[in-house]
Amino acid sequence: MKIMEHVSKKNVTIDDGFFGFYTRLVRDTMIPYQWEVLNDRVPEAEPSHAVKNFKIAAGLEKGDFHGFVFQDSDVAKWLEAVGHSLMTHPDPELEKTADEMIDLIEKAQCSDGYLDTYFIINKNEKRWTNLCECHELYCAGHLIEAAVAYYEATGKDKLLKVACRFADLIDSIFGSEEGKIKGYPGHQEIELALVKLYKATGDPKYLKLSSYFINERGKEPNYFLYEWENVRNRISHWTKREEPAPNLEYNQAHRPVRQQDKAVGHAVRAVYMYSAMADIAYETSDRELFEVCRKLWENITTRRMYITGGIGSTRHGEAFTFDYDLPNDTVYAETCASIGLVFFSHRMLKMDPSGEYGDVMEKILYNLVPGSMSRNGKEFFYVNPLEVWPEACKKDPGKHHVKAKRQKWFSCACCPPNIARLLASLGDYIYSVNNDTLFTHLYIGGTVEANIRNQKVLISQNSKYPYDGEIEFSISLNQPMNFKFAVRVPSWCRKFEIYINNQKAGYEIKKGYAYINRTWHNGESIRIFFEMPVEIIASNPKVRENAGKVCIMRGPLVYCLEEIDNGPNLSAISLCVDKEFKTGNANDLPEGTVIITGEGFRTVEEGWNDELYKPYRSVETRPVKIKAIPYYLWGNRGEGEMLVWIRAR
Template identity: 55%
Template sequence: MSEHRATKPLSLKSIQIQDKYWTPYIQLVRDTVIPYQWEALNDRVEDAERSQAIENFRIASGQSKGEFHGFIFQDSDVYKWVEAVGYSLISTPNPDLEKVADEAIALIASAQQEDGYINTYYTIKEPGKRLTNLAECHELYVIGHLIEGAVAYYIGTGKTSLLDVARKAADFVALHFGPEPHQLHGYDGHQEIELALVKLYEVTGEEKYLDLSFYMINERGQSPNFFHEEWPKRDRISHWTGQQESTPPDLAYWQAHKPVREQEIAVGHAVRAVYMYTAMADLAIRKADDELLAACKRLWSNIVNRQMYINGSIGSTHHGEAFTFDYDLPNETNYSETCASIGLIFFAQRMLQAEINSEYADIMERALYNTVTAGISSDGKHYFYVNPMEAWPKASEGNPGRRHVKTVRQKWYGCACCPPNVARLLSSLGEYIYTASTDTLYAHLFIGSDAQVELGGSRVTVNMKSSLPWQGQVELSIAELEGDGDFSIAFRVPSWSDSFTVHVADETIEPEIRDGYAYVQRTWKRGDVFLLDFAIQTRRIYAHPEVRANAGKVALQRGPLLYCLEEIDNSAPLSSLSLPADAEIRERSADWNPELVMLEAEGFRREDRGQEALYSSASPVKAPTRIVAVPYTLWGNRNPGEMLTWIRE
């Protein structure tokens, strides 16, 4: 089959980000997060949860003595760290960091077994049980992250040492999985290798890796079901409990309840789901598979229209870190793992390559601005795993059903998938700004940057300057041009803006709007300037009537940023506050950061009447009060306390 797609992403090497809002995040990752996470992986961060991720490799390679420690997928934290390093080295070469990474890669290579298999848990603890519990034990997931780390490091440095390890591991998987009678007719419980194999195909050109990914996606959910066949072979014993189970695996939890082409509703573990949907979209493009793409569209629609939080997060329950059912979006107990929003961004990016539709980029932007960056503190050394819509410290401490909700970011986690995931995404942020067809450059995110691209007969360098998220002005200029200059620039019309104007070469123009993108076609000249001015205002956002948690409530959004209330600005309890429907919402600068836009309005607080009775027939007393809101992504960076996103109106 020939590949078909609407657009292709620009190489990360062709994009240089220079943005007032995003460059500090990228610098934070480069200068603080990556070095800090290396210390955490080596257990050198005081009072942080123990990782032992690096030491596990030393033990597995025979360089140290000891027992395996951590989750069965602990190796993946190291691989994601290497991936972040690889991407970071593209924009900012750093010989010292590269040397540390090279030493880590040599350690990884020394732990690989002769047949290509690599997993420190099974090497150290259960060497005789490889590939016997794929539903629970993440072996191929871990190899998938090895592959992604290897590809990124190869792109960033040109070095093939880790890529050689990854290819050898992928060849091991290809030997053991497939349609032949002697092979396993299966797949991993945690999807990841499927999208990683597509990346390996891209850099090696070897079709066998693409075909292996395609096999695993198509095999998932087929009958007889692989997980149900595997279960009795391991005597029904769960890795997590060590006990025999009385019921077989819940296939929906692993998105294996039916063939992927027949799936319509997002179910099960949220991260696994969106990683799988990302791979499905990748394969739909490269295999020209319209049926697979149609399934992606159905699943996308179900997520964003029925199962996604307003901050672009997904996963309604901490039980299994999973989706629940349509419109079930509780605010105080949601899971909304940072990794899940990152996976949703991956899915959105691939769908944009399959077809141009602004909804994909809108959601990508929503998750990026409001969940991914909320997952990391301003100092780069503390992290949220869960991203709640509402936080009450007493409940987090005293209610077993809410202990997963933290009101203070943690130094590290025993299961530390989210911190390095944030690092690798922000290090590769340039890949998400643009895509291009043969004659059109598409601007999906408005992030200040230089980008080099070939469009038809032209080699072009485009410079973007952006005032987002605080203001709505964007400038694109043709910095360099070789060729006839006959091409189009298409920019997303963001859903948060009610109106916009476009000026090109000092002329106001009316671009053609298609699928949420405004197209400007002309013969461009070097020095041409393309000015966009998006109306940016505070909006009241209301949930669908079926979302019971938000009945009678309102949320505030300004531009791409969601806002929330914090105890430090409003006093507790935040649940006693209400915002009148006709209240004027004012904008002002933050005291601690004059560039940051805060919101304030006159509202009411239900007062404590001093009564001792738990219930009373007396009407509540409402006192006037000022309500102050801050960007959700920045909550928890000052004094710990309550947080609230949806306010009674």
């Protein structure tokens, strides 16, 4: 199953009109700002206490643990983002800060390798007694991911050694061998981290432990039920009282992983687990596991994914619900879940060079992820709605979880550092190599240095994507070389042309990629023109929420209406789908933003007075101009209504 290898961000630079802004934002603002938050130095943000927990655990300060049981992971995700960033953008001062944090983590580690400040501070005897709810293995996973990233970026192995000691302890405690706990994490994460640790250290026991966690999960007798009944005496960590047996679907532990064929339960847990499954399938050439992954990936992307790339239809359990249930206004679509779907798709791609995976990554990277953060990098959405009526968010308890404004930080702050680590490692997602083929999955400007059959190729990419479909590549080679250059043809694209050195070029289309096979010479250029008209998109009729409605798209970008441009009550607007749409600019949005205008009608509110209901024949509409902006920019011009799915006329 080892079909492709992704080119590491180490060999990729990003110089891109769209993502340059965000990757700079991560380095210049998000990483420093989040460090301040983790140290409780941002008065407007909810206090984190995360660094302080480590200080207390290390015996350097007195006090109690504060925050969620998984608070440690916020520090780890930050360190991972720092690692990714240092790999491409060295920064001695940042590295010094990180080294100090790592020293602190090392000091907090117990002599046996254990490392979780919640339990170290005052519950040491409770270690491993509530895997279902208490996130110890989840936090361990993030620590491992941070350690690997930091080691790969800096060559420093202090944190890696800390992580190995902890992983070794975990390996001695968990497993199917006699005397070990036959458990697995409540919140999956360590599984994918252990594969990274295996690859960083070469030690197969970490891969084996990861496989154990995956394969044991959901088997009978069910460990979470056993633990609930016999280990924690039905007491819940959250309520401190007896509670009913855990919902096994929530944890994807309702049946053995290989028998799962629908994405269920907590969406972040699900996609983190599927990512690890894909990793294991890749590393161990496990075709069966790949097929399971494929079924789950298809279930998500063809039945349970919003057009923005959001997943998780309900706030109850932050979870998937069922096929085609995609409500726009009570949606969950947690930022972390979509980031996890990027991880999962990226891993599937290594085993299956199919454009679909890149399509999904692109959808999330251009819509949900940038939409989840403010342009100043300091405010975030946890929930990413497709329809917002601010009054309802405030006054309807069923919509309280949907916010009309990004927030500075969250008591459960999983999303902001997850965005930082994704964007800081964006270089990992663009290119792959398979024998004689160099794949381009994403149209993100910059350079790549790839090795094709032991020969170096340097390619630079340049475009105004996602606002313009013209992409230019130029090739630097020491000597002429035959290889296939494969570019993903986005699923939104109906028509495209490829030119080599200004001559129309031939290519072969296979599973969403255009393959150009020739002998390349130094200095040659490839230009691709993806036609990028305004497209009016409908939902599968089984998505009842969107019946009779359409979404405006252009290229990979989903567009939306905002109250500031279209007036209050966006539901009163219907869009003339057959009239002309025009692209243009707006001076209250970032330079280069392409907005879309069209024609529509608005139901006239005047004349209704105090009637709630009256004959339809007396309802009047009037023509209005419609102005749509890219979804990822919504909510940056004050609080107001927002709408993605518009009634078609």
